[in-house]
Amino acid sequence: MSQSDRFVPRVRLVDVARAAGVSKTTVSAALNGTGRLPAATREHVRQVARRLGYRPNATARLLRTGHARLLGLVAREYVETPWVYAELAYFGQLVIATTRAALAHGYGVVLLPTSGPDDCWLDMPLDGVFVVDPVAGDPMVGDFLAAGVPVVSDRRALAAVADGSRQELGRWVDFDHGDAARGVLDHLEAAGAERIAVVAGATTACFHQESVQAYRDWCAERGRSPLVSYLSGPGVRRALGAVEELLDDPVPPDALFVLVEANPPLLLDAIQRRGLSVPDDLLLVCTTEDPAARYTKPPISTLGFLPGETAETAVELLVDCVEDREGDRGRLFTADFQARASSAGLRRRPGRTPHRTS
Template sequence: MSQSDRTPRVRLVDVARAAGVSKTTVSDALNGAGRLPAATREHVQKVARALGYRPNATARLLRAGHTRLLGLAAREYVETPWVYADLAYFSQIVTATTQAALAHGYGVVLLPTYGPDDCWLDIPLDGVFVIDPVEGDPMVRDFLAAGVPVVADRRALAEVPVETREAGRWVDFDYGAAVRQVLDHLEAAGAERIAVVAGATTACFHQQSVRAYHEWCAERGREPRIACLPAPGVEHTLQAVTELLAAPAPPDALFTLVELSPPLLLDTIRRLGRSVPGDLLLVCTTEDSAACYTDPPISTLSFLPGETAQAAVDLLVDRLEGREGDPGHLFSADFRVRASSAVPERRGARRG
């Protein structure tokens, strides 16, 4: 049987007919509008309830001219169907975006990142938050061309035709500065051979981070020790760590840029016969709160998914509701120094 076989939903006019009034009266009675005596209002409500009437959401939206729906897309792995929540960062972005949106009375739609061209334009959205847009991102371009406000980063907005740019807002992160902050900290704590584990994605976070690391090393004449993962996955990450630590003249500090369970990393390092922070200083880029419950607690670099999402939604809603508001927001990372990268006693406070 097909969808149309089912008994069709009861509409406003059906209620009107049953109650012996016009659709105006029904609409007014149900929405608390118009000039109606209580008797009429109650009568209509009773009939509506008896018939099981529920207004059609789509029709209301068409009338209203807005949908109170915000799109959310993570573009990091555009080629794969969907990977949002595998990483704590995205997972928290999703949660925070949804919470912020709900607080403003908006719902959130998780957008496809692939599919037939423009397929996302079939979804009725008031605005969109695009995380990690790719270069010349068609999604950003399409939505802005369609007049749908977008929050992305400044680079993505700069790539878009000027005439459509007005509806764009941005949230930016200075990933390079965050990486340098961590490296400076490790250097100050006495580290001389800092190794880095990075992913291999197109995300500007990774690109900027790796570039910053290379520059930082070049400035000091240090040789970069970097492991770029062939693919996401716990086993690849642990494998990379193992190889880094097995090298001749092994690193005395490790800085992971990829999401990995901090207690698991600690466990792995110990199994390789190294102690933290005695033999190896450790800083993890992670959103996993387990980092501060290990022994020793692990220093973390966070890119504040919660704050980012909140700002993105605020920017979008300001724009949607006609408030001027800011054109965007620049964030700084949250670097928490804990025991895993504190200066170990037996090393002395600082070099030199």
């Protein structure tokens, strides 16, 4: 086969217009999702384009419109371990939901590292960025806004860099983390817990800081001593180690509120191997989106932060900003607490103490 035989001419916009019997302007509007076209016309043009194998020239479109139709996504909580967030249940679901929502609007998603040489992310042709769990005073949020790139993040991050020139480029999705934590603590107290311990991340991300502060305030209001074990980084081993450390306390807790992502079956197994029964001896609530929590024995109570809903809203806010449409400035969500058998109530069996390892 000669080189000329292998060459296939690129299908142009005018070719699609000619085959569909419409103007080039109509083809452009139909394929870009713009304009006021009848649904039948838009679908007809798209079918013709697919049949002919038409692909828009991304470079030409970028030069013409100034948009690459790419959105960035990054989880900033894990600055020291740039890609580990993709391995965790919550962030895994968030990535999928963000990608699905972006595609529905005609955008692709680029997963960004939490850190990189010389702020490499600023060289990417991104139309907007969803910055999840930013650290305190997050420079990434400020850098993108200063570069004129729209950002969706939490309210604290946007407030830290807010000024007149950047205000319109920032949108937010957020939770009242303190209120969510208090709801779990009240539930555990009602189930009989008197010494509740918390496993948290050693990070300045808003979720961990607000949740732990709410816990400390809650304990102070009741005259109780807080018991917190901090993780230096993500990972199942670290989470299990933090739980074991708490159970080895001279006065062990009778309830655990785990704020970090942990594997529910492994966590339950670690507790049971130390001679404790859940919930008879120890109540347990985990912050996780891992569906396995529903199927352990006993099923584990969970506090969830709606990755699907927040991702869809974040994408809508970004697209509104990128395409200069009027829209909401942000949205406050309510966390999803699912009370299951693991926090149903203590029985306080006499003489029952944790097994201590040497």
